[in-house]
Amino acid sequence: MLTTLGDLLRYNIEFRIGAILVGLVAVMAGLSLASPYSPMDTFLVAPDLPPTLTHPFGTTSRGQDVFWHLTFAIRNTLAFGIVVALLSRLLSLAIGLLSGYKGGWVDRLLMSINDTFIVIPLFPILVLFYFMLRDRMSWWVLAVIMALLGWAYDARLIRSVALSLKHREFTHTGIFSGMSTREILVREHLPYVMPIVFATTMNNMNWSIGLEVTLSVLGFTDISAPTIGGMIYWANQHTALVAGVWWWIAFPVILIVMLFVGLFLLAVSMNEHIDPRSRLRRMGAGGA
Amino acid sequence: MRFYVKYFAQRLFQFLLVVIIGINLTYVITHATPIDPVEQSIAAVTSFGNTSPEAIAMMRQSLRELYGLTGGPAEQYLNFWRRIATADFGPSLSVFPTPVSLLIARALPWTIGLLATATLLSWALGNLLGGLAGYYQDRRSLKFVAILAMGLHPVPYYIVALALLVMFGYVWPLLPISGGFGMNIEPGLTPTFVLSILKHSILPALSLMLVGLGGWFLGMRSVVANVVNEDYVVYAELAGVGRRRILRSYVMRNALLPQITGLALSLGAVFNGAIITEQVFGYPGVGALLISAVYAGDYGLVLGVTTISIIGVSTAVLIIDLVYPLLDPRVRTV
Amino acid sequence: MESRAPLDCDRAARTRQQAEVALCVEDLKAYYRTRHFGVEREVKAVDGVSFEVRCNEIYGLAGESSSGKSTLIKAVAAAMRPPLEIVGGRATFRFLPGARSLNQATASQLAAIRWRKLSYIMQGSMSVLNPVRRVRCSFADFASRHLGGNKAAFQVRVRQHLELLKLDADVLDAYPHELSGGMRQRVTIALATICRPDFVIADEPTTALDVIVQKDVLDMVRDIQGEMGSSLLLVTHDLGVHAYMAHRLAVMYGGRLVEEARTPELFSSPQHPYTKHLIASLPRIGVDAPRIGLAGSPPNLAAPPSGCRFHPRCPLAGDRCRREMPTMIAVAADHRVACFAVAGAGGTA
Numbered sequence: 001m002l003t004t005l006g007d008l009l010r011y012n013i014e015f016r017i018g019a020i021l022v023g024l025v026a027v028m029a030g031l032s033l034a035s036p037y038s039p040m041d042t043f044l045v046a047p048d049l050p051p052t053l054t055h056p057f058g059t060t061s062r063g064q065d066v067f068w069h070l071t072f073a074i075r076n077t078l079a080f081g082i083v084v085a086l087l088s089r090l091l092s093l094a095i096g097l098l099s100g101y102k103g104g105w106v107d108r109l110l111m112s113i114n115d116t117f118i119v120i121p122l123f124p125i126l127v128l129f130y131f132m133l134r135d136r137m138s139w140w141v142l143a144v145i146m147a148l149l150g151w152a153y154d155a156r157l158i159r160s161v162a163l164s165l166k167h168r169e170f171t172h173t174g175i176f177s178g179m180s181t182r183e184i185l186v187r188e189h190l191p192y193v194m195p196i197v198f199a200t201t202m203n204n205m206n207w208s209i210g211l212e213v214t215l216s217v218l219g220f221t222d223i224s225a226p227t228i229g230g231m232i233y234w235a236n237q238h239t240a241l242v243a244g245v246w247w248w249i250a251f252p253v254i255l256i257v258m259l260f261v262g263l264f265l266l267a268v269s270m271n272e273h274i275d276p277r278s279r280l281r282r283m284g285a286g287g288a
Numbered sequence: 289m290r291f292y293v294k295y296f297a298q299r300l301f302q303f304l305l306v307v308i309i310g311i312n313l314t315y316v317i318t319h320a321t322p323i324d325p326v327e328q329s330i331a332a333v334t335s336f337g338n339t340s341p342e343a344i345a346m347m348r349q350s351l352r353e354l355y356g357l358t359g360g361p362a363e364q365y366l367n368f369w370r371r372i373a374t375a376d377f378g379p380s381l382s383v384f385p386t387p388v389s390l391l392i393a394r395a396l397p398w399t400i401g402l403l404a405t406a407t408l409l410s411w412a413l414g415n416l417l418g419g420l421a422g423y424y425q426d427r428r429s430l431k432f433v434a435i436l437a438m439g440l441h442p443v444p445y446y447i448v449a450l451a452l453l454v455m456f457g458y459v460w461p462l463l464p465i466s467g468g469f470g471m472n473i474e475p476g477l478t479p480t481f482v483l484s485i486l487k488h489s490i491l492p493a494l495s496l497m498l499v500g501l502g503g504w505f506l507g508m509r510s511v512v513a514n515v516v517n518e519d520y521v522v523y524a525e526l527a528g529v530g531r532r533r534i535l536r537s538y539v540m541r542n543a544l545l546p547q548i549t550g551l552a553l554s555l556g557a558v559f560n561g562a563i564i565t566e567q568v569f570g571y572p573g574v575g576a577l578l579i580s581a582v583y584a585g586d587y588g589l590v591l592g593v594t595t596i597s598i599i600g601v602s603t604a605v606l607i608i609d610l611v612y613p614l615l616d617p618r619v620r621t622v
Numbered sequence: 623m624e625s626r627a628p629l630d631c632d633r634a635a636r637t638r639q640q641a642e643v644a645l646c647v648e649d650l651k652a653y654y655r656t657r658h659f660g661v662e663r664e665v666k667a668v669d670g671v672s673f674e675v676r677c678n679e680i681y682g683l684a685g686e687s688s689s690g691k692s693t694l695i696k697a698v699a700a701a702m703r704p705p706l707e708i709v710g711g712r713a714t715f716r717f718l719p720g721a722r723s724l725n726q727a728t729a730s731q732l733a734a735i736r737w738r739k740l741s742y743i744m745q746g747s748m749s750v751l752n753p754v755r756r757v758r759c760s761f762a763d764f765a766s767r768h769l770g771g772n773k774a775a776f777q778v779r780v781r782q783h784l785e786l787l788k789l790d791a792d793v794l795d796a797y798p799h800e801l802s803g804g805m806r807q808r809v810t811i812a813l814a815t816i817c818r819p820d821f822v823i824a825d826e827p828t829t830a831l832d833v834i835v836q837k838d839v840l841d842m843v844r845d846i847q848g849e850m851g852s853s854l855l856l857v858t859h860d861l862g863v864h865a866y867m868a869h870r871l872a873v874m875y876g877g878r879l880v881e882e883a884r885t886p887e888l889f890s891s892p893q894h895p896y897t898k899h900l901i902a903s904l905p906r907i908g909v910d911a912p913r914i915g916l917a918g919s920p921p922n923l924a925a926p927p928s929g930c931r932f933h934p935r936c937p938l939a940g941d942r943c944r945r946e947m948p949t950m951i952a953v954a955a956d957h958r959v960a961c962f963a964v965a966g967a968g969g970t971a
Contacts, residue, residue, distance in 0.1 A: 010660070011658070011660065014438075112301075112302060112305055113305075113309070115302060115306075115553075116302075116305055116306045116309045116310070118553050118556060119306050119552075119553070119555070119556050119601060119602055119605050120306060120309070120310045120313070120556060120598055120601070120602075121556045121557075121559040121560055121597050121598065121601050122556065122560060123559070123560035123563050123564075124563070124578060124593065124594040124597045124598070125310075125313065125314070125317070125594065127578060127579075127582055127590070127594075128314060128317050128318065128590060128591075128594050129317055130582070131582050131587075131590050132317055132318060132321040132323050132325070133321055133323060134323060134328075136323070153553075206442055210444035210445075210446075211444075211560075213444060213446060213447070214444060214445070214446045214560075214564050217446055217564075218564075218567070218579060218582075220582070232450075241454065241458065249450075253447055253450070253451075256447070257443055257447065260442040260443055260444070261438070261439055261442050261443070263442070264438065264441065264442035265438065268438070268506070272510075277513075277514055277517065278510065278513065278514075279658075518749065519744065519748075519749040519750045520749055520750055520751055520752045520753065522701070523742070523744060523750040523751075524752070524763065524764070525701070526699065526701055526736065526742050527736055527737045527741070527742075527763070527764040528732060528733050528734075528735070528736025528737055528764075529763050529764060530733075533763060537752065537755065537759070537763070538752050541752075541754050541755070542752070542753065542754055545754075615754070616754060617753070617754060617797045617799070618753060618754075618797070618799050
């Protein structure tokens with residue numbers, strides 16, 4: 001897996017750009033540890049100042065330095081995305097591998113349920129959750145809810161890899177030597193599935209962070225802790241655009257778009273590498 | 289014909305499964321949470337001033353009935369389903385006493401109009417461009433489109449909507465940025481009215497399309513790049529069949545099939561995007577209705593919109609599923 | 623497969639016609655060149671192949687899976703896509719004057735040639751027909767621009783051709799997946815021969831079919847070839863098929879030809895050690911002795927052995943075989959071998 005990543009980094013331009021973008025965002029998140037201001041305080045500095053040297057991204061109408069506040073916001077948003085991705089990987093892997101391997105009625109049943117979760121519009125459901133839970137919907141609760149709803153699309157992808165693995169020789173060897181289903185899935189199939197899991201993790205992060213931003217912008221999440229969507233929410237509350245405080249919205253948007261595009265490029269290049277046909281096409285183009 | 293019946297039954301079963309699971313999920317969320325919607329609504333209503341305890345008690349009673357929270361759990365569950373079957377969600381609290389179903393019925397055509405046009409247009413255009421890009425691999429102009437697609441597609445709907453709002457609302461105020469039609473125009477089947485509707489729908493539709501187009505473009509390009517290596521395409525090329533004809537009858541015809549399935553699977557996500565887009569542009573569809581219902585604490589309206597969304601999206605998916613065998617002859621025989 | 627003499631009709635007439643050369647391949651070299659992740663590889667799939675196919679003859683090309691047969695077809699028919707490139711030699715057809723390869727022909731020349739002068743029968747006809755359109759659309763797409771006439775006239779010609787091949791005209795209204803494998807292959811043969819091309823290339827035409835259907839399909843191919851008087855380049859690993867069909871036969875190994883002769887002679891007196899082994903490994907009715915496998919495996923064409931490609935597995939390998947590459951030399955009339963160990967082919971013993 002590591003050699004694959006190394007190769008991709010060196011030879012695949014989309015992967016490189018994606019890695020750079022995500023790297024920059026990660027650096028920004030890391031800078032939060034060095035912040036001179038606490039994220040929860042307001043009116044620490046003069047409000048509504050445009051970008052200057054002392055305040056490189058300007059200040060908000062609530063008296064916060066945009067740059068340092070942004071470091072916390074992106075850190076929380078990123079952490080949220082990672083948590084949801086990890087939790088939903090467990091579900092996607094379990095259902096995808098099991099469904100692909102077992103086949104038969106287990107497969108049909110699981111895939112019917114799977115397709116149900118793909119079709120159901122999740123945003124109204126999340127809104128409904130917020131409506132019922134209100135202040136009790138902390139970040140952890142939201143993360144768990146989204147993990148429980150967002151495994152479906154990736155489970156299907158993992159299932160298709162599992163289907164192709166089912167008929168390989170080493171699987172048969174495993175069965176004949178008495179390995180249980182769980183052992184086969186975890187010890188034999190899991191390593192093959194890792195590249196596609198990596199790609200789906202990127203996509204899942206985009207999905208969950210996108211939903212988080214959208215929910216926060218509407219004020220449907222816990223807006224006291226700083227997140228990207230939260231920053232935009234407060235900016236809208238203070239009618240920042242009309243008041244001309246464009247930097248309050250622009251910088252969070254730029255940073256989050258960098259994250260989205262970066263993650264997407266990573267996922268796309270990884271997927272292209274996994275699919276042997278597209279990999280051959282790339283090789284052909286290189287040698288012609 | 290016999291096999292088509294079997295396929296139809298399978299698709300119908302999936303449709304029912306989605307609806308049942310979705311509505312049960314809705315039921316569980318609304319009934320199994322610690323917050324009491326009745327208390328919430330009362331709190332929202334009484335926050336403006338003093339209300340006598342008797343009035344509150346009466347309100348509580350009527351709200352309980354209205355929300356179907358009277359009786360034991362089994363009775364509540366049955367009531368829930370009965371109300372959905374009759375499309376009776378009670379009166380809206382924020383626009384009392386207008387029935388929720390009427391509000392939804394008024395807003396639904398706007399959403400359907402917006403979604404249908406934006407989705408179909410971006411699907412058709414995206415697939416067309418993607419097909420060309422996948423077939424004619426060396427065209428510079430299409431490579432440029434690919435880069436645009438990769439930059440736009442991952443961005444969530446909200447940010448694209450916001451960007452468009454800023455660009456055309458503040459920087460170059462060319463297009464209207466809120467409402468479904470001009471406020472000073474009489475509704476009716478007049479050309480001015482229709483034109484006003486179109487003008488107001490441009491930005492929301494554009495917002496939905498910019499995100500969607502990129503996805504279809506990239507997907508189709510990759511499907512076509514694989515289809516081009518299929519035996520039947522190679523064989524047709526060996527037979528000297530013209531490039532245009534191969535693109536049309538051999539490549540596109542086959543590559544569009546998975547894209548149709550993809551369209552069905554994407555409808556849930558597109559609907560999510562429509563909700564937030566309507567909110568940003570103040571477009572009078574069910575999405576904006578849902579958000580304002582949450583702000584106002586209008587339980588019946590929130591419930592109503594959620595259930596209608598689930599049923600609506602599932603119906604659209606069913607329709608697409610039923611159309612698919614008309615285009616893929618292999619599905620017609622099992 | 624019965625091993626009867628494949629041809630007995632009108633030998634004299636055919637011999638007269640066969641004096642003309644339909645396809646001339648001269649020292650053709652086609653490599654796969656890839657450059658990926660900083661690693662450059664060159665697979666020498668076809669490395670200096672020369673042979674001729676005469677008019678009105680069935681020329682067989684035999685060899686195992688990685689011998690380079692399929693690459694050879696792609697190179698000859700100008701059906702190459704990167705990373706496959708022609709790096710040397712050429713293949714010229716009689717119907718394209720000016721002694722130019724197909725790869726150098728202009729687009730309009732190619733459009734006129736393809737299917738009218740040169741057609742193909744592909745392996746695994748499971749998927750050579752467009753799955754979302756009826757069979758008659760494939761006929762229209764492939765042949766109507768050559769056969770001309772209005773739609774009605776074209777339809778008549780298609781039906782006549784199907785009748786000639788003893789195919790039911792109903793097959794035109796079917797979708798490809800509705801037909802059985804054998805039926806699909808027969809339809810493909812009809813499709814490939816409807817314009818009565820001068821040259822037909824058949825790549826493993828019967829590999830995916832069961833034995834009984836195989837015989838029918840082969841008979842069909844042979845009948846139509848005899849009727850049209852065209853040349854047929856038949857490529858398959860199945861020697862039984864070659865015994866049944868080919869007038870002349872060449873054996874390919876490791877990207878090069880090792881032997882070529884008239885079919886009866888190749889089977890009765892093979893000269894090259896590889897050919898001898900292939901023939902010996904064919905099952906024979908009444909012979910019960912166990913077949914002996916050939917030690918080793920086919921050469922890695924990215925890093926082929928020095929000198930003769932076969933020497934690592936050859937029981938007669940000598941010093942010269944390791945150093946020099948043998949060329950095809952005629953040891954009898956119409957019989958060429960590339961081996962230092964064969965008398966009269968440049969070696970001693």
